[in-house]
Amino acid sequence: MHKRYFGAALAVVLVTAGCGGQTVQMQPPETDGQTAEACGALVADLPETLLGADRATVQPESEIMAAWGDPPIGLRCGVPRPASLEMDSILEEVNGVAWLPQPEDAPTVYTAVEREAYVELTVPPSYGAPAPALSELSDLISEHLEERADSGR
Secondary structure: OOOOOHHHHHOEEEEEOOOOOEEEEEOOOOOOHHHHHHHHHHHHOOOOEEOOEEEEEEEOOOOOEEEEOOOOEEEEEEEOOOOOOOOOOOOEEEOOEEEEEEOOOOOOEEEEEOEOOEEEEEOOHHHOOOHHHHHHHHHHHHHHOOEOOOOOO
8 A cells, every 4th residue: 555645845945044033944735715614723823843853844834834953843723625535544543533654654743633634743753752742642632623423434
């Protein structure tokens, strides 16, 4: 079974700024108005630190993306449905939120599914186990993004 996950890995690139801060280049997903509003509320409530990494500036500026640390941890809300998501996909449930790990054997990209918007989290392997981040983000996702009525993942 071949899984595609290249797009997410290329979506987050670190760019250093001269003043000690950092800027992370990310590709914003295309969203509709309702998704952008729900995602904006989620991103506004995200923590200033995640897995011990400080929040970074995202370019282009966006209310539906966030990043932390170096190498960057990236979050994009409102991404397209993952191509590898199927009815029999193995999901990790964290605090009531289902996550699709990609690639399956050594995941670095986790996509929250079964919500009104898909949320993609990219965690470089250097941060170790992503469980604390998934737990913290799951609580915020539950608060801001409704479960899909069709539950069709």
